[in-house]
Amino acid sequence: MSTATPDFAARRARVLEHLAKDSDGENFDGLLITDLNNVRYLTGFSGSAGTAFLATDGQTFFATDSRYAEQVKTELDPGVEVEITSNYAGSVVSAALGTRGGLVGIDDANLTVAQLAGLRDEFAALAHGIEFHSAGGHVEQARRIKDDVEVEIIARACTVADEAWTALVEAGQITAGRTERQVAADLEWHMRQAGSDGVSFDTIVGSGPNGALPHYHAGDRELASGDLVVVDFGAYVFGYASDCTRTVGIGTLGDWQREIYEVTLAAQRAGTSAVIDGTTCKDADSAAREVISDAGFGEYFGHSLGHGVGLDVHESPGLSQSSSSTLLRGDVVTVEPGIYLPGRGGVRIEDTMVVTDGAPRVLTTTSKELLEL
Template sequence: MLKRVEKLRELLEGAGVEAFYVTSPENRFYLSGFTGTAGAVLVTREGLWLLTDFRYTGQARRECPGFEIVEVAGSYPEAVLEISRGKGGFSLLGCEGDHLTYSQFMALKEGLAGVGLKPLGGLVEKLRICKDESEINLIEQAVLFADEAFKRTLPYIRPGVTEREVALQLEYIMRRMGADASAFKIIVASGSRSALPHGVASAKTIQAGDLVTIDFGAVYGGYHSDLTRTVAVGRPDKKQEEIYSIVLEAQKKAIAALRAGVRALEVDYAARQTIRSRGYGSYFGHGTGHGLGLSIHEGPRLSERDGTVLQTGMVVTVEPGIYLPGWGGVRIEDTVVVEDGGCRVLTRSPKDELIVLL
């Protein structure tokens, strides 16, 4: 954790501030290891503080070695101001402009009499974008939970079962295996509902002949996995097989293009051009993928508008799809680690053929 703080201090010099105030839960955890639900991190060139209230001070002392723990009895701005007047010794404070609401920013500004406040965006996120070995190990474990849950849930998907029952089964298995939580509200979209990219599981009953798109993941040690598979309930027709094969080809081409040194938009193009060339370009309206880690959606974005040069250690999803209103849709998604000369697909759930549940 302290190595991450030192890297942040280097960024603070370039940003022209003497201290940085972190309130985002993900960034707070990344820098300190603190898992409580209320608190803030204050970083100066010399000092390091974890501010929290009475409920969490004991926990913070256990979880945050190297940090001075400050119990906040009044307001957080008052506590920051007291530090600035003491051994903190700063007159210009950076804060997370992308995280604070306007009212929170104004309360902080008004409470810091004599201390300037400068909103800054994405400083900690720049550090988080490339994962170290320990982070990738946690993501791999979260992927394992999702893969195993998918395997165990497949026999449960049949006509007469509701989408919500499938989602409940997936979450139950992941939690029983040791996952901290589901990564997000599970998507189970069957039949014509599979044309909804974010068709959260509903009370709809799965029918024979349906395509079922299942998008879910696990959280482990704070880190997320993300997996999508589309399956057929009963023998698929020619159009279902055609759409699936196009999406699979697009996903494989994107994965083949994924490596350190390539721009994110180039990976998106590899998938998008495949789908366009088959006449379905207007039915693929989202990006090809996104970064993930402590948040389910992080940078970089594998989209037409993201020119980020991919680096070793970035973890992204690759998830093209085709969505035909009134008919249904297909999406296939893997969690992938960017490496020199290529990438490593963490997801192991089968995809090379449309899974048929009879």
């Protein structure tokens, strides 16, 4: 898959704008970036070790070790200064601020107490007058609204997942006698074959009573005739995730199973219809939740309706009753209502979609009609 090159400089500029607006009066000289997905978003680096520093004067510094010396030559945005070292954070702060001192913003959600203490000790010993204060969330704010390049990559990740699901069903690999673990392994293999760089989370295959556990993992239980099977899966493509859930039946299902499936599907459609620019996340959640509650299953839908998707499979915004956010054009979110009956089974139906000026663009497009395999 070929894709346009992201405008990393524009991304960095947006982050610095957020920092300037929301710094609570503190005059930061730069922002230390340690979370690897944030590093990737701002520089293009996809490796597993490295730290970036965004100086408020517009310069960007990046440090990694010798394992990635060749990789950075092809991946890193040309506007980033690179140093190969084992002291990532210390190196980029020193390169940016030297001996003149300054105030460094840190994302405390992604920096351990021990790492912060080490940095403070290192620069205190050098007497450079560098201080570290909390300045978390600015990169995540910028990451929330996806640009056209990001949307098309996520769309490709969704297509990969769709192709894998179709291949799994057509190969007859969801059938009685096979274990949940076998089904998960086959699905992940199909995603690899379709072009996935990896799975965006551990594949969930919950059969029979295990389907009533929303975040169950695939185990050794054998699928049996009469089971509902919840399959939650996603692919990574160029670092971006997809997220999709389908629920199927093994053999002939009972009336109660068809009922909770149809109620969940109606709720999913209602939630999808509510994913509109300007709608509150709480109202989107309510649109789906009311369908399930009106059918008498409200107590069996405990989690939120959905979440943002991007470089992380769970991002802002959250679609929940506790959310104060409003959906915005360019948000990529999931809509995933479910009904979970303890000891009996469950249903979840989930799509990934993009908020537009009108109806959402649904990126996961395999059929949601109930399959009895």
